[in-house]
Amino acid sequence: MCQLLGMNCNVPTDICFSFEGFRRRGGETDHHADGWGIGFFEGAGCRLFLDWQSSCSSPIADLVRQYPIKSTNVISHIRKATVGQVSLANTHPFMRELWGRYWLFAHNGDLKSLPALRGNRFQPVGDTDSEHAFCWLMETLATAFPTQPDMPTLTQFLKLRMGELAERGTLNCLLSNGTVLIAHCATNLHYLVRQAPFGDAHLVDRDISIDFDALTGEHDRVAVIATQPLTDNEAWIRMQPGELLVFEDGQPRRI
């Protein structure tokens, strides 16, 4: 299995603190050492860092830790290979373009069967169940809507499709188009929303604390989503099996 990390905010925010804890699970505090990746949306643009090395020792992870990239939507993943070999092509998050927007997807869990891809518009490059599932989601969206529908229609449609995928195995996943971040929970996914009054946070995986009050504006709102809580002194909320949350401007909405 793997671990997921997501962030969705109302103002561009860096993820350095959360990532410092998260990356330690890739080979140091946990055994997810078969590659990792992180994608940052910046406006319509997206940058994606991938490495097949473990995140606790990867030079690219050092860079991401030190270079405060400000983003409103971030998805990261550290991999413990179960389906598909260790390779760059099998490293999450996966990225595709649909409706003139980039989309990022990362998945934790195994799908025992996969829905057939009907066309050839979105095809997996690697051999994971996760990338296949992502291509299927993109294909169903592209088939149903020639352009991006309004947000309620989009998220309701994705809830149904993710529900179908979840019947085939374990689907903890994060999906983003740079505006919203959608989280589907099957077994393990937690989140919290940081907003005023901000306080101290202390990492689980490293003895590091941060005082968010000194670093944030009074209207900032940051949602962090992770397989397991990243801090030990904040109130993480455990998502329920089958639950889907849409995060927008740092706020979760259940649909």
Add this chain to the structure above:
Amino acid sequence: MCQLLGMNCNVPTDICFSFEGFRRRGGETDHHADGWGIGFFEGAGCRLFLDWQSSCSSPIADLVRQYPIKSTNVISHIRKATVGQVSLANTHPFMRELWGRYWLFAHNGDLKSLPALRGNRFQPVGDTDSEHAFCWLMETLATAFPTQPDMPTLTQFLKLRMGELAERGTLNCLLSNGTVLIAHCATNLHYLVRQAPFGDAHLVDRDISIDFDALTGEHDRVAVIATQPLTDNEAWIRMQPGELLVFEDGQPRRI
């Protein structure tokens, strides 16, 4: 205008030396300071580093300079914005998936008009002429061939389509699917092939030399393509206007 750098080899090779000279042109030895990017194919996988900062001072460029990523196909680009604002979405190389393969594209030159995109399968995310041209190339390929055709058919088709684009303006560009690297020259593109007997190379943009004889195997073959020669003691070949070369296993083929 911008500057291009490409590499195609018969064995995975790092581009650290060439990149060290090239990156200096992004704000130090030349004025292409409006962002930069580099994409590396590793097997079917592809990693793409993008930054809107200038390549001479970007922390990501420092990483790429120091972390010897081995690849058989690399495309890099430093940007001097002419069409489209400075943003991550407008930073080359651009990436799309077609036929279950990633494709990378970078372009130097302005296109005065653009062919219409007929469908919505490949849509630009940013607002450059370059990304539009890339989407059009991908669309014409996807429309003509349901799966990847053989190499002669593919490259002949691309020569015709790139010829059509070149009638609309200036098209110096590099395109790769991870197997071949295709270079189209309109005004400025040079290349060389390094193979045994290897010798010394000295950068134009920094006083650094390298002895490739000490670092390479006797059967290694590395083609480097650049807008302007990167070294001052090697025999760079200037490509001709309208010329298209297909590089495979470090060897150029004119079609």
